[in-house]
Amino acid sequence: MKYGARNKMEGTVTLIKKGTLMCSVTVQVPGPSEVSSVMTLDSLEELGLKKGDKVRAIVKAIHVLLVKD
Amino acid sequence: MKYGARNKMEGTVTLIKKGTLMCSVTVQVPGPSEVSSVMTLDSLEELGLKKGDKVRAIVKAIHVLLVKD
Amino acid sequence: MKYGARNKMEGTVTLIKKGTLMCSVTVQVPGPSEVSSVMTLDSLEELGLKKGDKVRAIVKAIHVLLVKD
Amino acid sequence: MKYGARNKMEGTVTLIKKGTLMCSVTVQVPGPSEVSSVMTLDSLEELGLKKGDKVRAIVKAIHVLLVKD
Amino acid sequence: MKYGARNKMEGTVTLIKKGTLMCSVTVQVPGPSEVSSVMTLDSLEELGLKKGDKVRAIVKAIHVLLVKD
Amino acid sequence: MKYGARNKMEGTVTLIKKGTLMCSVTVQVPGPSEVSSVMTLDSLEELGLKKGDKVRAIVKAIHVLLVKD
Numbered sequence: 172m173k174y175g176a177r178n179k180m181e182g183t184v185t186l187i188k189k190g191t192l193m194c195s196v197t198v199q200v201p202g203p204s205e206v207s208s209v210m211t212l213d214s215l216e217e218l219g220l221k222k223g224d225k226v227r228a229i230v231k232a233i234h235v236l237l238v239k240d
Numbered sequence: 241m242k243y244g245a246r247n248k249m250e251g252t253v254t255l256i257k258k259g260t261l262m263c264s265v266t267v268q269v270p271g272p273s274e275v276s277s278v279m280t281l282d283s284l285e286e287l288g289l290k291k292g293d294k295v296r297a298i299v300k301a302i303h304v305l306l307v308k309d
Numbered sequence: 310m311k312y313g314a315r316n317k318m319e320g321t322v323t324l325i326k327k328g329t330l331m332c333s334v335t336v337q338v339p340g341p342s343e344v345s346s347v348m349t350l351d352s353l354e355e356l357g358l359k360k361g362d363k364v365r366a367i368v369k370a371i372h373v374l375l376v377k378d
Numbered sequence: 379m380k381y382g383a384r385n386k387m388e389g390t391v392t393l394i395k396k397g398t399l400m401c402s403v404t405v406q407v408p409g410p411s412e413v414s415s416v417m418t419l420d421s422l423e424e425l426g427l428k429k430g431d432k433v434r435a436i437v438k439a440i441h442v443l444l445v446k447d
Numbered sequence: 448m449k450y451g452a453r454n455k456m457e458g459t460v461t462l463i464k465k466g467t468l469m470c471s472v473t474v475q476v477p478g479p480s481e482v483s484s485v486m487t488l489d490s491l492e493e494l495g496l497k498k499g500d501k502v503r504a505i506v507k508a509i510h511v512l513l514v515k516d
Numbered sequence: 517m518k519y520g521a522r523n524k525m526e527g528t529v530t531l532i533k534k535g536t537l538m539c540s541v542t543v544q545v546p547g548p549s550e551v552s553s554v555m556t557l558d559s560l561e562e563l564g565l566k567k568g569d570k571v572r573a574i575v576k577a578i579h580v581l582l583v584k585d
Binding site: 172174176177178180195196198200201202204205206207208209210218219220224225226227228229230231232233234235236237238239240 | 241243245246247249264265267269270271273275276277278279287288289293294295296297298299300301302303304305306307308309
C-alpha cells in the first residue's frame with residue numbers, strides 16, 4: 172500500500188476521546204512523541220480503533236505549517 | 241508563543257526544493273524521522289529559511305488521516 | 310516569529326463556543342470583519358484563550374477557495 | 379448562493395502569479411488587507427480570473443490556526 | 448457561479464447528523480455514491496439545509512489523497 | 517486496509533500533469549465523473565503512478581465544502 176503524501180508515521184493508539192460527532196485519537200510515534208488526529212465517530216467505528224492498535228498517520232505536506240523564531 | 245494545534249514538532253531544515261511558485265522543505269525531527277512542508281516561494285522568502293535553520297512544524301489534528309491494516 | 314503562510318490577521322477574541330470535543334473561536338479583525346477558527350478543546354485550553362485576548366489567525370493560501378459570480 | 383463555511387470575504391483581484399501547474403491569486407479585501415489563494419492553473423482558467431475581478435474568498439473555520447503570544 | 452476548485456459534485460442531502468458544535472451532512476451524488484461533509488452547526492443553519500435539498504460539494508484537489516495497492 | 521475518512525472512491529488514473537515541484541492526477545470514478553488530486557512529484561514517484569492504474573481517492577469530510585443556491 173502506497174500513499175500520495177510526504178508524511179507517514181507508524182505508531183500505537185494511546186488515547187481516544189469521544190465527542191458527540193467527532194473524536195480525537197492520540198498515537199504514540201517514535202521520538203518519543205505523539206500525533207493527534209481528529210475524525211468523525213463514524214470513521215472511528217469503521218476503523219474499529221482501540222487503545223494499543225497499530226496505525227499509520229498520514230499528513231500531506233501542504234497541511235504542514237512551518238514557523239521560525 | 242502558543243499554537244491552536246495538537247501537533248507541534250521542532251526540527252532542523254535539511255532540504256529545500258524550489259519549484260516555480262511552490263517549494264518543499266524537509267525538516268529533520270527527533271525519532272529520527274522527517275517532516276515535509278509545501279508552501280509558496282513567497283512564504284519561504286518571508287521565513288528566510290536555509291539548511292540548518294531550526295523551525296517548528298505545526299499540524300492541526302483534523303489534517304491527520306489514520307490508516308489501519 | 311515568522312509563519313510559512315500567506316494569510317495572517319491580528320484580532321481580538323469576541324466569542325468562544327464550546328462543544329464536547331471541539332470549539333469555535335470568533336476573532337474580530339480590522340475591516341471590520343470576523344474570522345472563525347475551529348479547534349479541539351485541548352488546543353483551546355493550551356492557548357488559554359478568553360474573550361478580549363489578542364491572537365493571530367493564520368491560513369495557508371492553499372486553504373482559500375475563490376468563487377466568482 | 380450560500381456556503382457551508384464560516385469565513386467569507388469579498389474583494390478585488392490585485393495580483394496573479396503563475397507557476398507551471400499552480401498559481402497564486404492575491405485579493406484586496408476591506409481592512410485594508412489582502413488574502414492569498416493558491417489553486418491549479420486549470421482552476422484559474424475555469425474561473426477566468428484577471429486583475430480587477432470581484433471574487434469571494436471562502437475559508438472553512440477548521441483551516442484557521444490561532445496563535446497567541 | 449464558478450469555483451476555484453477541481454472537484455465539484457452535485458447531489459441531494461440524505462442525512463444530517465448533529466453534534467453539539469459540528470454536524471455531518473451526507474450527500475447522494477451520481478454513481479451511485481455518497482459524499483460526506485463536516486461543518487459547524489452555524490454553517491448548517493446559514494445554509495438552511497434539510498433532507499432532499501440540492502447542494503454542490505466542492506473539494507480542492509490538494510485535499511485529495513491517492514492510495515495505491 | 518481501513519481509512520479514517522468518510523469519502524473513499526475507487527477509480528482509474530486518466531491524466532497526469534507535471535509541474536516543476538507538484539503534479540495533478542485525474543482519476544475516473546464511477547458516475548461517470550472525475551476526481552483530481554494535487555501532490556508533490558516526490559509523492560507521485562513514490563506511488564509510481566501511470567495512466568490506467570487503479571487507485572483510491574480519500575477525502576476527509578472536513579475538507580468538503582457544501583454550497584446551496
